[in-house]
């Protein structure tokens with residue numbers, strides 16, 4: 001009988017302590033009062049245990065029921081997005097357009113650059129997104145347009161900063177040709193470098209002061225082709241490799257840059273949007 005009670009006791013205690021730990025792990029800040037409450041209840045249960053086992057069992061059952069109830073009814077936790085601004089390049093198609101739509105739908109303030117303001121992608125974004133979304137016409141190989149986008153973004157943000165977690169998404173890029181490394185024209189190599197490397201470099205340098213102010217993050221969409229050779233992707237891969245090295249150099253500054261740096265290397269995805 002004693003053994004049996006001990007096991008129940010251990011079970012109940014683990015449930016309480018486990019519950020408390022789960023709350024602590026789930027949130028560092030807002031859980032403090034909840035954790036204190038849990039520990040209080042745990043202590044209370046321990047005291048009660050000395051006096052009356054059935055009462056404790058009932059209490060435990062009640063708590064379990066409460067937990068299950070709250071787990072089932074709690075809405076999925078969402079990020080507070082109010083006033084959080086993200087700048088994304090290359091939103092005419094693909095990842096850029098999808099990201100702009102998604103973030104806008106979640107309530108972010110999106111600054112989406114497109115190559116063609118009258119293009120299909122821009123029109124679709126305008127139609128499907130909220131008025132929070134700002135479309136900016138930017139060819140990232142044109143430094144004046146990049147500079148203008150910075151001015152427009154600053155004007156709209158006023159005293160606010162870009163979002164800390166993702167301020168700038170370097171998404172714009174091209175793959176001008178698929179072809180044999182030897183036979184690809186110099187102009188193909190230069191074209192890829194111009195957009196993927198020099199363009200992204202200019203955008204990053206232009207936005208760094210604004211990002212630093214936000215202690216924000218630069219997310220760069222690169223490619224596995226920049227990490228290893230793929231047949232027929234020499235021009236594209238070389239430009240992405242140069243970009244990766246530049247971004248990695250920013251990252252290696254050990255925080256002295258004042259912004260965080262991430263790179264995403266997606267392979268081919270069917271974004272269904274060109």
Ligand SMILES: *[C@@H]1O[C@H](CO)[C@@H](O)[C@H](O)[C@H]1NC(C)=O
Nearest residue numbers: 143144202203204205206207
């Ligand atoms: C962007 O490129 C242009 C042309 O090369 C250059 O004049 C400008 O200084 C660059 N922007 C930054 C922030 O370096």
Ligand SMILES: *[C@@H]1O[C@H](CO)[C@@H](O)[C@H](O)[C@H]1NC(C)=O
Nearest residue numbers: 249250251252253254255256
């Ligand atoms: C960054 O910090 C690490 C550990 O503190 C150190 O080993 C490394 O040399 C530093 N790198 C640079 C570029 O300062």
